[in-house]
Amino acid sequence: MNKDDFDDETLMAFADGELDEARSLALEEALATDETLAERLAVFLDSRRLVGDALKPLIDEPVPEALLASVRKMAADAQAPRDNIVSFRPKPQQAAQPMARRWLMPVAASLVAVVTGVIGFTLGRMGPSATDASTEIAAALDREASGRDVTLSGAVLHVVASFRDERGELCREYELKRQASSTLTVACRQNGAWATRLALTTPQAEGYVPASSQETIDAYLTSIQAGAPLSAEEELKALAP
Amino acid sequence: MPTVPERLVAFLPNLRRFAISLCRSRELADDLVQAACERAILAADSFAPESRFDAWMFRILRNLWIDHLRRLKTAGPHDDIDEARDVSVPSGEAAAHARMDLAEVTIALQKLPDEQREVLVLVCVEEFSYRDAAEVLAIPIGTVMSRLARARKNLMELTGISFGERRSPDTKGGVS
Numbered sequence: 001m002n003k004d005d006f007d008d009e010t011l012m013a014f015a016d017g018e019l020d021e022a023r024s025l026a027l028e029e030a031l032a033t034d035e036t037l038a039e040r041l042a043v044f045l046d047s048r049r050l051v052g053d054a055l056k057p058l059i060d061e062p063v064p065e066a067l068l069a070s071v072r073k074m075a076a077d078a079q080a081p082r083d084n085i086v087s088f089r090p091k092p093q094q095a096a097q098p099m100a101r102r103w104l105m106p107v108a109a110s111l112v113a114v115v116t117g118v119i120g121f122t123l124g125r126m127g128p129s130a131t132d133a134s135t136e137i138a139a140a141l142d143r144e145a146s147g148r149d150v151t152l153s154g155a156v157l158h159v160v161a162s163f164r165d166e167r168g169e170l171c172r173e174y175e176l177k178r179q180a181s182s183t184l185t186v187a188c189r190q191n192g193a194w195a196t197r198l199a200l201t202t203p204q205a206e207g208y209v210p211a212s213s214q215e216t217i218d219a220y221l222t223s224i225q226a227g228a229p230l231s232a233e234e235e236l237k238a239l240a241p
Numbered sequence: 242m243p244t245v246p247e248r249l250v251a252f253l254p255n256l257r258r259f260a261i262s263l264c265r266s267r268e269l270a271d272d273l274v275q276a277a278c279e280r281a282i283l284a285a286d287s288f289a290p291e292s293r294f295d296a297w298m299f300r301i302l303r304n305l306w307i308d309h310l311r312r313l314k315t316a317g318p319h320d321d322i323d324e325a326r327d328v329s330v331p332s333g334e335a336a337a338h339a340r341m342d343l344a345e346v347t348i349a350l351q352k353l354p355d356e357q358r359e360v361l362v363l364v365c366v367e368e369f370s371y372r373d374a375a376e377v378l379a380i381p382i383g384t385v386m387s388r389l390a391r392a393r394k395n396l397m398e399l400t401g402i403s404f405g406e407r408r409s410p411d412t413k414g415g416v417s
Contacts (some may be wrong), residue, residue, distance in 0.1 A: 017372070
């Protein structure tokens, strides 16, 4: 048996106990006489052990009190009868206070929220009364890649990400920055038009959208079982006419 | 069968380990764990009771992490990049030379590309089969194997740990 018959992935599968019996036997036989093969196998055996030794003990680290309390409360709340409005379900603020970071900000605090819900106003389907702005936004959504600032009349549009909802419709999350306010919107393509699913407006502040609106958006995305953001290539493909 | 919220609390140490291993920052890891728990509770109905709870949770957390990376990319520089270096080496009963190796492994792990580290963590730490890892990562099993093999060869190269001729223990306190 020539050692070339065993590639790296075969050796690795053996080290991980994932190689079928016939090939395992053949490999064991070859290992008995081939030292180079044994050395190559050692890379996979040793790496598995070393990574395990380095990272497995992290499980013994105590979970921070605040996190533990927060998740406990979340779990307890979830067992209680449910609130229907996903985005504004009270957050475990009590436990969250000590951390008060990105994911934990109270949703309503600094937020002027315009929740249009699933029905909402529909961009590009407004007939004669359609404002130029809606048309302009819809055109930009049809065309622009995520992550870039696009200047429209009176506003700057920034598409955050593209993804698919539970029905496989293409959706885009975008931010519209105007002079005095900024709006974070989730819109999905329906019958060739962009339908707004959720829009949150906050007073304009320096920098990026406040964490609290992000959290609401995240909760909403969960509720429609949004997929992971599309990669740049996937997005390009999805946007292609 | 316990419900999703009931299982979450017990699963926290494991979820947190996975998060720290992925993102290399405890602070970010805790945020991700918190957010993943929120999502899991909201999406509890979509969990199939006969499937693996850990795989389901890892997938949720990993998606959040990818969202986060994506946002970092589109939102410009962010603090977390500077914080993402605090996975310390466990101390305790490990012998001195083993600790030295672990330090090197930990440093090497941080240098691996994210996509190699995540598959490494799933298989070598969480002990997922290739098939289960493929499902969590939503990639073909062949990709899991090629990525994993590359990750392990890279890791061993980066550590520079040479087995069979391990350094003798008396080099560890070297001067200068």
